[in-house]
Amino acid sequence: MACGLCVPLCPTYRKSRNESDSPRGRVALMLALAKNDLPVSTSLESHLSLCLACRTCERVCPSFVPYGDMIVSARAVLAAAHRDTGRGRPLHRLLLNGFIAKPANLRLLGRILRLYQVSGLQRLVRKSGLLKWLGLTELEANLPAIPGPQSFHGVYPAQGERKGRVALFTGCVAALADPETLRATIRLCNLLGYDVEVPPKQNCCGALHLHSGDPDAATQLMRRNIEIFSGDGTEALITAASGCGATLSEYGRHVPDDPAARSFSGKVFDISRFLAEHGWPENLAFKPLPKRIAVHDPCTLANVLHGQDKPHALLKKIPGAEIVPLPENHLCCGAAGTYHLTQPDMAHRLRADKIEHLRRLAPDVLVTSNIGCALYLAAGVREAGMNIEVVHPVALLARQVRDPRDEIRE
Numbered sequence: 001m002a003c004g005l006c007v008p009l010c011p012t013y014r015k016s017r018n019e020s021d022s023p024r025g026r027v028a029l030m031l032a033l034a035k036n037d038l039p040v041s042t043s044l045e046s047h048l049s050l051c052l053a054c055r056t057c058e059r060v061c062p063s064f065v066p067y068g069d070m071i072v073s074a075r076a077v078l079a080a081a082h083r084d085t086g087r088g089r090p091l092h093r094l095l096l097n098g099f100i101a102k103p104a105n106l107r108l109l110g111r112i113l114r115l116y117q118v119s120g121l122q123r124l125v126r127k128s129g130l131l132k133w134l135g136l137t138e139l140e141a142n143l144p145a146i147p148g149p150q151s152f153h154g155v156y157p158a159q160g161e162r163k164g165r166v167a168l169f170t171g172c173v174a175a176l177a178d179p180e181t182l183r184a185t186i187r188l189c190n191l192l193g194y195d196v197e198v199p200p201k202q203n204c205c206g207a208l209h210l211h212s213g214d215p216d217a218a219t220q221l222m223r224r225n226i227e228i229f230s231g232d233g234t235e236a237l238i239t240a241a242s243g244c245g246a247t248l249s250e251y252g253r254h255v256p257d258d259p260a261a262r263s264f265s266g267k268v269f270d271i272s273r274f275l276a277e278h279g280w281p282e283n284l285a286f287k288p289l290p291k292r293i294a295v296h297d298p299c300t301l302a303n304v305l306h307g308q309d310k311p312h313a314l315l316k317k318i319p320g321a322e323i324v325p326l327p328e329n330h331l332c333c334g335a336a337g338t339y340h341l342t343q344p345d346m347a348h349r350l351r352a353d354k355i356e357h358l359r360r361l362a363p364d365v366l367v368t369s370n371i372g373c374a375l376y377l378a379a380g381v382r383e384a385g386m387n388i389e390v391v392h393p394v395a396l397l398a399r400q401v402r403d404p405r406d407e408i409r410e
Helices: 011-016 023-034 042-049 056-060 067-085 090-100 103-118 121-128 130-134 137-141 173-177 179-191 207-211 215-228 242-248 259-266 271-277 299-304 309-315 344-361 371-383 393-399 404-409
Strands: 154-156 164-169 194-198 236-239 268-270 292-296 322-325 365-368 389-391
Touching (some): 023 042, 090 103, 103 121, 130 137, 173 179, 173 371, 179 194, 179 271, 179 393, 207 242, 236 271, 268 271, 292 344, 365 393
Parallel strands (some): 164 194, 292 322, 292 365
Antiparallel strands (some): 154 194
8 A cells, every 4th residue: 555645744755855755655665675676776775864764654654554664674784785885984883883882982982072062172173174074063063061970870769658660771872961851850750759770781772773774783782771671670661762762662573582572662661651640749849930841742752652742741730831832743853863964964954944943933941852852953953043942851840840848948
C-alpha cells in the first residue's frame, strides 16, 4: 500500500517537493536497494541521508509500515559500502567512537571544553577563522555553556513516604551539558517517594550509532546497558532525554536474542510520563510563574514514546504560567541526533521555521524534553538575538516547587 497519507507530513518533502525525499519515495528506494535492483550511489545516499528519521510517517501510517527499522537497515548498508571503499566521515566517527561511546573520554572532553569557554580562548578561536578551516563551525556553534564537573551515581533516598525505587539513565550529552535536568529528575522522583539509583558505569544508549549506520556498535552499547540495569528492585528506568528514551524503549527489537532486552524496554519511562502517572503528594505545591511558556514536542517523544501530552499537563500545575504549544509541533526542528552536523542546510531551514514561530509567539521560556533539540534550538535562539530561555520542562517544574520553609518565612 502506498496511499501517501504520510507525504505532506514529511518535513524534508515539504521543503524539497521531491517525491524521493518523501517517506513513500524513500520506501520505494529502500525496497529496490534490498532487492538489489538499485546499486548504492551518491544520488540514492543523498535521498536516504536527508531523512530525519523523525518517524512522523510511521505514526500516521494506516498500514503500520515499520519505517524506523527500514531506514536504520538502509543506512547500515550505505555505511558498509563506505567502509568497503574507504569513504566516510572521519570526524563523525571520531565523535561517536572516541567520545560518545566512551564516558571517561567524554568527561575529559567536557573539562577541556569548559576551560576553552571560561579562559577566553573561545572568543579568540571564533574570531580567528580556525573553526571554518577545520570544518567545526556548526559543531562549535551548538555548544552550550559547559558547567563544572558533576557526578551522578549511587542511591538518592526518597523523601517522605517511600513508594519504591527507580533507576536513572543519565545519557551522555545530558550528563555533560545539562546536569540541572538530571538533578531536577532526581529531586522530583524523591519528592514523589521514590529512591533513585544511578548506576555509575552506564554508557550511551546507542541511538547515534544506530542512526549513523553502525548497528554492531549500537548493539554492544545496548547489551552493556542491559547488563548494568539488570539489578532487581527497580520498578522503572527513568530517562530525561526523549531521544535516549525512544531507543531504550526499543531494545527488545534491536537485541531480539537477549530475553532481558524486552524486560528492560518494558521498564522505560520518560520522566514527564512517570511524574504525570505516579501521583503527587498532597503537600507538594508550586510557586507562581507569571510567564508565557512555549512547549516544543520532540519527535521521539511524540512518535515513539507517545507522551507529548505529559509535559503540557505537568506545566499546567504551575500557577500563573501561560502554557502554549509551539506551532507546527508535528514537524522536526532539524536537530535529529547528529543530523544537524551531517545535513546542516536542511537542518537550518527546519530550525528557521521554529525560530520564526518563536518570534511571533514571543514566549519567555521554551521547554523541550530532548537534550539534542534543546541545544540546537538554543543555538538558533542565540543566533536570532532573542531573549528566550530554553530548558527541560522538568527542570522548570523543579525550580517552582514550593519549599515548606518558604511559607514559614512568609
